[in-house]
Amino acid sequence: xxxxxxxxxxxxxxxxxxxxxxxxxxxxxxxxxxxxxxxxxxxxxxxxxxxxxxxxxxxxxxxxxxxxxxxxxxxxxxxxxxxxxxxxxxxxxxxxxxxxxxxxxxxxxxxxxxxxxxxxxxxxxxxxxxxxxxxxxxxxxxxxxxxxxxxxxxxxxxxxxxxxxxxxxxxxxxxxxxxxxxxxxxxxxxxxxxxxxxxxxxxxxxxxxxxxxxxxxxxxxxxxxxxxxxxxxxxxxxxxxxxxxxxxxxxxxxxxxxxxxxxxxxxxxxxxxxxxxxxxxxxxxxxxxxxxxxxxxxxxxxxxxxxxxxxxxxxxxxxxxxxxxxxxxxxxxxxxxxxxxxxxxxxxxxx
Numbered sequence: 354x355x356x357x358x359x360x361x362x363x364x365x366x367x368x369x370x371x372x373x374x375x376x377x378x379x380x381x382x383x384x385x386x387x388x389x390x391x392x393x394x395x396x397x398x399x400x401x402x403x404x405x406x407x408x409x410x411x412x413x414x415x416x417x418x419x420x421x422x423x424x425x426x427x428x429x430x431x432x433x434x435x436x437x438x439x440x441x442x443x444x445x446x447x448x449x450x451x452x453x454x455x456x457x458x459x460x461x462x463x464x465x466x467x468x469x470x471x472x473x474x475x476x477x478x479x480x481x482x483x484x485x486x487x488x489x490x491x492x493x494x495x496x497x498x499x500x501x502x503x504x505x506x507x508x509x510x511x512x513x514x515x516x517x518x519x520x521x522x523x524x525x526x527x528x529x530x531x532x533x534x535x536x537x538x539x540x541x542x543x544x545x546x547x548x549x550x551x552x553x554x555x556x557x558x559x560x561x562x563x564x565x566x567x568x569x570x571x572x573x574x575x576x577x578x579x580x581x582x583x584x585x586x587x588x589x590x591x592x593x594x595x596x597x598x599x600x601x602x603x604x605x606x607x608x609x610x611x612x613x614x615x616x617x618x619x620x621x622x623x624x625x626x627x628x629x630x631x632x633x634x635x636x637x638x639x640x641x642x643x644x645x646x647x648x649x650x651x652x653x654x655x656x657x658x659x660x661x662x663x664x665x666x667x668x669x670x671x672x673x674x675x676x677x678x679x680x681x682x683x684x685x686x687x688x689x690x691x692x693x694x695x696x697x698x699x700x701x702x703x704x
Contacts (some may be wrong), residue, residue, distance in 0.1 A: 354463045354496050354497065355452070355493070355497070355524075355525055356497045356524075356525055356527050359468055359497065359527075359618050360432070360441070362441040363441050363442075363443055364505070364527075366404050366405070366441050366442075367405070367443045367468070367469070367527060367556055367588075368527075368554075368556045369527060369556075369587065370471040370556060370586075370587025370588030370609065371403070371404025371405055371443065371604050371605075371644070372402065372403045372404050372405075372588065372589060372594060372598070372601055372605050373403065373404060373405040373406065373407050373443060373445060373558070373588065373590040373591075374398050374403050374406065374407065374594040374595045374601075375407045375410045375412035375413065375590065375591060375592040375594070375595050375596055375697065376394060376395070376398070376406050376407060376408045376410070376412065376413055376430060376595065377387060377394060377413060377595050377630065377646070377649055377650060377653065377659070378413050378414050378417065378422075378426065378644045378664075378665070378693050379391040379393075379659055379660075380390070380480045380661070380663045380664070381660070381663075382535065382660070382661060382663060384663055384664075384665060384667075385518055385538070386422060386425065386426065386429075387615070387660065388429060389703060390658065390659055390703070391426070391429055391430075391433075391658060392429065392702075393436055393587075393658060393699075393702040393703045394431045394608060394653070394659075394702075395429075395433040395437065396437050396660060396701075396702040397598065397658060397695070397698070397702050398479075398598055399434060399437050399438050399442070399692065400437075400529075400599075400698060400702070401598035401599035401601075401602055401632070401694070402598075402599065402602035403442075403594075403598055404441075404442065404443060405442050405443030405444060405445060405455075405587070406430055406434060406442065406444055406445065407441075407445040407447065407471055407654075408426060408427050408430040408431075408444070408445070408446060408447065408467075409426060409446050409447030409449075409458075409462075409588050410445075410471055410473075410685070411447070411473075411503070411508075411592065411646075411648060412592040412595055413426065413447060414664060414665050414666075415447075415449055416665040416666055417471070417542070417665065418449065418450070418454075419665075420564055420616050420665060422572065423458065423461070424461050424465070427446055427461065427462060427465050428465050429649075430444075431465045431466045431467065433445060435451040436464070443468055443469070444466060444467045444468050444469075445467065445469050445470070445471050445499055446458070446459075446461075446467040446469070446470050446471070446494075446496075447466075447470070447591065448462070448464030448470040448471065448472045448473065448492060448587075449475070449476060449524050451476050451477065451489050451630035452488045452492070454476075454516050455470075455472065455488070455491075455492045456491055456495055458470070458494055459492050459559055460495055462496060463496050463584070464499065467496070467644055468497065468499070469495040469496060469497040469498065469499050469501065469528065470498055470524070471530060471590070472489060472492055472498055472499065472500060472501055473501055473503065473508075473513070473587065474488075474489075474501065474503075474509075474510065475503065475508040475509060475510070477510075478510050482515070482516050484514075485516065486516070486519050486520065486523075489520055489523060489526075490523055492638060493523050493524070493525040494525070496525075497525050497526070497527040497557070498523065498525055498526045498527065499526075499527060499528040499529065499530055499534065499590070500517070500520055500521075500526060500528070500529035500530065500542075501529075501530050502529070502530070502531050502533045502538065502539075502542055502560070503520050503532055503533070503560075504532055504533050504534040504535070505533075509533065511538070511637075512538075512541070513541065514541040514542075514544050514545045514548075515545070516545070516678055517529070517541060517542045517544075517545025517549075518545040518546075518548045518549045519545075519549075520545070520548040520616060521545055521549035521551040521555055522549045522551070526551075527554075527555065527556065528555060528556040528557070528558055528588045528590075529542055529546065529555060529556075529557055529558065530558045530559075530560040531543075531558065531559060531560055531561060531568075531586075532559075532560025532561055532562070533561070534561055534562070534563050534564075534695065536564075539561060539568075541575070543557060543573050543575065543680075544575055544577075545577050545583060546584070547577050547582050548577055552584055555580050556587045556588065557584065557585070557586045557587055557588065557600050557688065558586065558589055558590045559588075559589045559590075559591070560584045560589070560590055560591060560592075562591055562593040562632045562636060563593060563629050563633075563638075564623065564625065564629065564630050565591065565593065565624070565625070565629070565632075566604070566608060566624050566626045566628055568586045568624065568626035569586055569588075569589060569605060569608035569612070570574065570608045570611050570612055570617060571617075571704045572584070572612070573585065573586075578594070580677045583595045585612055588605070589601075589605065592636070592646075592649060593628075593631075593632050593635060593636070593640065593649075594647065594679060595649045595653070596635065596649050596652040596653060597631075597689060597690050598691065599691035599694040600689055600690060600691045600694075601657070603614045603685035604624065604628075604680065604689075607621055608621070610673075610686065616699075619664065620695055627686055627689065628689070630645050630682060630685075630686065631686050631689065633678070633682075634648065634678035634679045634681065634682045635648040635649055635652060635660065635679065635682075636648055637671070637672040637678075638650075638674065639673075639674060639675070639678065640672030640673060640675065641644050643669075643670035643672040643678070644669075644670060644671045644675045646664055646669060647662045647664055647670045647671045647675075648671065648672075648679065649670055650662040650663075650664070651671060651675075651676065651679055652679065652683075655683075656692060656696075656699070657695065657696075658695065658698050658699070658702075
């Protein structure tokens with residue numbers, strides 16, 4: 354599938370920027386798929402105002418591939434979304450593994466109705482840049498690509514500005530999620546896209562869960578061949594947005610409205626630190642991100658959307674002291690939550 358085959362509404366939504374939560378995996382205590390709660394999560398994100406869903410990504414747990422859940426989970430999300438709303442949604446499928454696996458997953462995603470593939474490059478660690486670019490080109494022949502700069506702490510690798518320039522030159526790339534949790538490396542991506550002359554056809558998305566508000570609000574000024582170039586991050590594809598999504602949508606709209614303003618409200622800028630404080634607890638920064646998936650599960654469990662924090666890997670769970678850290682941010686930043694919204698709609702989503 355080529356980007357030219359996407360509906361105008363979907364492509365416009367992606368390019369203008371939107372809220373795309375990384376969809377978690379709902380499991381029973383026996384670590385089987387809990388289809389009822391998985392469907393409820395999809396309904397929650399749609400009703401919260403998300404413009405898309407990312408399924409089969411890190412927050413969904415890469416291990417779904419090892420237990421035969423990749424296609425069932427992607428299929429359930431696509432089916433649930435179609436049944437719940439008729440408005441346009443950008444459906445993004447996580448793609449992983451070496452070339453044969455990633456190509457096969459891309460074909461599954463296209464068959465299930467997904468519009469783009471978020472390409473993890475973790476399986477190519479140690480490969481040359483030429484090999485990685487060739488891998489990306491092979492997958493891009495199957496589905497529009499969303500590039501993915503994943504932080505090394507959770508399996509990513511260092512990628513140069515030159516790599517991102519070459520990646521941005523691939524015709525079927527539609528967006529890039531920048532999640533290195535590093536300002537220098539985020540700039541490498543933006544500069545690479547600008548040098549490729551691709552800022553008008555590739556939407557930049559933040560995956561920097563530690564810097565959400567400023568990424569979405571502040572412009573990026575570059576000098577390319579002596580020319581001033583201004584870029585902006587259009588939207589977010591974030592694990593952090595798997596929780597408190599209704600509030601995240603409101604915050605995103607505030608950031609987008611402020612982006613073109615001559616002056617930016619200091620109270621909005623100050624929210625960056627508060628959102629990052631919440632993220633530190635949800636993602637278990639104190640324990641080097643050990644509980645980054647379970648922490649999001651815990652927030653959803655407390656709201657009633659999930660029955661527990663179970664992960665496919667039994668060694669994954671809340672880190673030492675993480676529950677207390679979540680207690681603190683829920684208390685101190687309660688105004689950033691969407692607990693009331695969830696309470697009002699939970700029974701309907703679980704029906």
